[in-house]
Amino acid sequence: MFGIASTELALAYLLSIGAGLLCVIYGIVKYNDTGPMTEELREAAEREGEKA
Amino acid sequence: MSEKIIWAVVYFAIVIYLGYRGWKETKVASDYMLAGRQVHPFIMSMSYGSTFISTSAIIGFGGAAAMWGFPLLWLTFFNIFFGIFVAFVVFGKRTRRMGSALDAHTFPELLGRRYESRFLQGFAGAIIFLFMPVYAAAVLIGVARLLEVNLGIPYNVAVFIFTAITAIYVITGGMKAVMYTDAFQGCLMFVIMAIFVFWTYHWLGGFTSAHQQLTDLALNPAATEAIKGHPMLRGWRGWTQGLDFGTPMWLVVYTTIVYGVGIGVLAQPQLAVRFMTVKSDRELNRGVMYGGIFLMFMTGVAFVVGALSNVVFFKIPDITGKVLGQVAFIGGDKNIDKIIPAYVTNYFPEWFGTFFLLAMFAAAMSTLSGQFHAAGTSLGRDVYEKGLGARVTNVLTVNRIAALVSVLLAMACAFVLPESIIAKATAFFFGLCSATFLPVFILGLTWKGVTKIGGIASMLGGFAVSFFLLMFLHTPVSAPLGICKSLFGVPSLLASYAPGTTGFNMQFLDPNIVAMPVAFIIAWVVSMGTAKFEDKHLQKCWRFMA
Numbered sequence: 001m002f003g004i005a006s007t008e009l010a011l012a013y014l015l016s017i018g019a020g021l022l023c024v025i026y027g028i029v030k031y032n033d034t035g036p037m038t039e040e041l042r043e044a045a046e047r048e049g050e051k052a
Numbered sequence: 053m054s055e056k057i058i059w060a061v062v063y064f065a066i067v068i069y070l071g072y073r074g075w076k077e078t079k080v081a082s083d084y085m086l087a088g089r090q091v092h093p094f095i096m097s098m099s100y101g102s103t104f105i106s107t108s109a110i111i112g113f114g115g116a117a118a119m120w121g122f123p124l125l126w127l128t129f130f131n132i133f134f135g136i137f138v139a140f141v142v143f144g145k146r147t148r149r150m151g152s153a154l155d156a157h158t159f160p161e162l163l164g165r166r167y168e169s170r171f172l173q174g175f176a177g178a179i180i181f182l183f184m185p186v187y188a189a190a191v192l193i194g195v196a197r198l199l200e201v202n203l204g205i206p207y208n209v210a211v212f213i214f215t216a217i218t219a220i221y222v223i224t225g226g227m228k229a230v231m232y233t234d235a236f237q238g239c240l241m242f243v244i245m246a247i248f249v250f251w252t253y254h255w256l257g258g259f260t261s262a263h264q265q266l267t268d269l270a271l272n273p274a275a276t277e278a279i280k281g282h283p284m285l286r287g288w289r290g291w292t293q294g295l296d297f298g299t300p301m302w303l304v305v306y307t308t309i310v311y312g313v314g315i316g317v318l319a320q321p322q323l324a325v326r327f328m329t330v331k332s333d334r335e336l337n338r339g340v341m342y343g344g345i346f347l348m349f350m351t352g353v354a355f356v357v358g359a360l361s362n363v364v365f366f367k368i369p370d371i372t373g374k375v376l377g378q379v380a381f382i383g384g385d386k387n388i389d390k391i392i393p394a395y396v397t398n399y400f401p402e403w404f405g406t407f408f409l410l411a412m413f414a415a416a417m418s419t420l421s422g423q424f425h426a427a428g429t430s431l432g433r434d435v436y437e438k439g440l441g442a443r444v445t446n447v448l449t450v451n452r453i454a455a456l457v458s459v460l461l462a463m464a465c466a467f468v469l470p471e472s473i474i475a476k477a478t479a480f481f482f483g484l485c486s487a488t489f490l491p492v493f494i495l496g497l498t499w500k501g502v503t504k505i506g507g508i509a510s511m512l513g514g515f516a517v518s519f520f521l522l523m524f525l526h527t528p529v530s531a532p533l534g535i536c537k538s539l540f541g542v543p544s545l546l547a548s549y550a551p552g553t554t555g556f557n558m559q560f561l562d563p564n565i566v567a568m569p570v571a572f573i574i575a576w577v578v579s580m581g582t583a584k585f586e587d588k589h590l591q592k593c594w595r596f597m598a
Contacts, residue, residue: 003263004122005270005292012125016352019132023344026141027337035145035333039089041152041596 056203056406063240063410064217067233067417071221074229081447084226085157085429091231091329097339098238099231100326101346102418104135104317105241107194108478110354110415113309115388117358118380119284121266121291123305124359128352130314136343139318140327144336146497147327149596156328159321159426160434163489166496166593167507168585174439175511177430179488180321184427185458187481188420189465195416196466201393202409211466218417219459222424223452227329230421237414242349244411247404249353252360255368255399265363267292269379275366278382291359300560304528307562308479316482316564319490322426354392361395370398424462428455476532479562480522483529487518487567491575500590506579514571521563528560 001010078084091099117124147162156162160180164173192211199210221229256262269275270290279285287299295302317323330336358380365376365383376383376398383398384391396408432454437444444450469477491510495502522529523536524545530536531543542548549555 003260003265003267003292005267005290006294008294009122009125009292012122012129016125016128016132016348019129019137020344020348020352023132023137023340026137027339027341027344030337030340031334033333033337036149036596037332039331041149044596 055402056409059406059410060203060413063413066236067217068221070232070236071225071229074221074225074227074232077228078224078226078448081451082157083228084448084451085433086325087227087231087329089152089329090331091326091335093330093335093338094342095231095235096326096330096335097342098346099234099418099422100323100339101136101343101350102234102238102241102415103322103326103422104131104320104347104419105350105415106191106419106478107198107412107416108191109351110245111194111392111412112389113351114354114358115380115384115391116309117355118361118384118391119279119388120288120295120301120305121270121293121359122355123295124309124355125352126306126310127314128348128355130310131317131351132344132347134314135317136340136347139323140336140340140343143318143324143494143497144327144339145333146597147324148330148333148336150497150593151328153593153596158429158433159325159489159493160430161438162324162328163492163496163507163511164434164438167492167502167504168589169504169508170438170441172492172504172508172511173434176321176489177434177439179484179515180430181427181435181458183481183484184322184423184430185462185465186469186477188423188427188458188462189469190477191416191419191423192462192466193469195413195420198393198409198412198416208467211463214416214420215459215463215466218420219424219456222421222428223455223459226448226451227425230425231326231329233421234418237418238346240407240414241411241418242346244404244407245349245353248357248408249349251400252357252364256360256363262360262363263292265367266360269363269366274377275362275379278378282381291362298557300557303557303560303562307560307565308528312479312486312562312564313482315490315568316486319485319488319493320482321430321485321489322422324493325426357395358392361391364395364399368399371401420462424455424459427458427462428452430454431457470532476529480529480533483522483562483564483567484515484518486564487514487571489514490568491571495572495575500594501579501584502575503579503582503584505582506575506577509578510571510575513574514567517570518563518567521567525559526561526563 001007004010004013082088113124151162154165156165160173160176163176164170192215195214196207196210199205200207221233253259253262256265287296287301295305361380365378365380369375380391384394396405429451432451436442488511491514492507524530527544527547536542536544544559546555546559
């Protein structure tokens with residue numbers, strides 16, 4: 001396959017490219033997904049600390 | 053030569069300028085340790101990738117790919133899938149959120165606060181501070197030899213110059229300087245590796261044609277005659293064929309290189325701490341994209357080009373018009389570490405050779421700076437301030453002095469250790485980190501049932517088992533370190549078995565195949581029988597996870 005003698009190594013070649021594509025697709029799909037901001041988390045942690 | 057020196061000066065000037073920018077922006081401890089937790093995703097992912105990939109990954113492993121061929125592509129897959137995707141998406145986000153919840157500034161501090169154990173933080177810090185310089189020295193030795201060969205600088209002077217330049221910006225500018233310079237160095241590495249792979253495939257007529265020529269070359273007795281019977285090729289069937297299952301080479305490639313390095317990267321303290329430098333998950337999501345492409349162009353290109361260089365050495369005229377007619381091992385003067393440099397020198401124009409050299413400086417420098425920084429903060433923050441409970445009034449100064457101590461220790465190791473130790477020292481550190489840190493790190497982020505005693509037992513057990521196996525049973529590491537030889541008179545306790553027996557082959561099995569599962573089992577068994585954390589602590593750790 002693709003000039004590579006063994007199926008195992010052709011698979012390794014394809015999976016390497018596939019893993020790279022997975023990273024790209026994930027990055028694009030979640031491009032603007034922020035989750036909680038660190039600053040907000042820190043402020044929340046400090047507020048809880050003051051209460052305690 | 054003068055052109056190389058001019059470009060090297062320009063490169064070092066840019067690095068020093070970026071280091072200066074980092075120093076100007078470093079005002080408080082969190083700037084020094086975590087770059088103010090406001091790093092841009094591109095900078096973060098390039099810094100992660102360039103710290104991950106050192107010169108030995110490109111030159112050393114690229115040379116190994118020239119010997120063994122495409123089996124190393126499994127490491128590329130592991131690097132991208134586990135080293136980037138799983139690391140960022142599964143562990144990166146949890147590390148950032150739990151790190152914020154616990155106000156952790158370093159990797160050992162995250163573990164220490166998660167497990168409510170100053171001992172655990174101090175022990176983890178001590179392991180990093182004591183063993184990271186050995187790994188850093190391996191990188192330093194490699195790049196100093198490059199400076200010696202390419203710029204004619206004596207080895208000892210090269211070690212000093214390279215250490216001094218890197219140390220100046222790490223000690224003064226902390227994480228900001230490290231990450232700014234890493235990003236620049238990562239960009240340089242990326243461009244050079246992209247040209248490297250494009251040119252190689254172009255010469256060989258495209259993807260399938262290049263691979264087919266490599267496959268055919270293994271069937272050509274004129275090509276394989278020179279390497280036939282070489283001890284490193286027992287179990288080898290061709291550059292595009294898998295290795296024979298269970299042979300020593302199969303064990304080295306699949307257990308040490310693919311599994312050991314591929315999985316071990318998840319527990320590298322200098323990498324994990326970068327997840328705490330960003331301000332939201334968005335940076336990590338975008339970082340996955342940049343990091344995935346970057347890693348594909350680093351290890352993927354090095355391994356593919358390394359293997360294909362056999363065809364080029366055999367068939368393609370070099371820059372003087374001469375066809376070598378031999379495989380890469382002969383082209384590299386029968387030294388794996390010289391194959392990639394010989395390939396660049398003999399087949400690429402001089403300007404590319406200059407920039408390739410700078411890219412190798414960049415790869416070494418970006419890895420070294422992360423190592424110096426992690427070792428320094430481990431000593432200053434985790435061992436001295438938290439582990440020993442020292443009263444610290446100026447955190448920045450303490451960490452800068454600690455970084456200087458780490459730098460001096462690494463430099464001393466580079467003067468003392470032999471050149472042949474590079475790959476072994478890297479494998480040693482990766483192995484030790486995997487067994488010692490990975491189980492407590494993963495369980496701490498994902499399992500509320502793990503206990504303080506379970507975490508400590510796992511860390512100590514993983515370290516002890518890994519250390520024992522590396523020192524006494526794993527010949528590739530125990531032989532050069534010499535402790536087994538001095539105590540028992542043999543390079544390893546398995547070395548006396550007859551070749552071909554299971555006992556003989558087991559000395560090539562990576563210690564982490566045993567040590568890491570043992571550390572996981574210890575954590576689980578001990579946690580089942582010891583006191584759980586209070587709900588209040590668990591709520592604190594998990595409060596930002598949802």
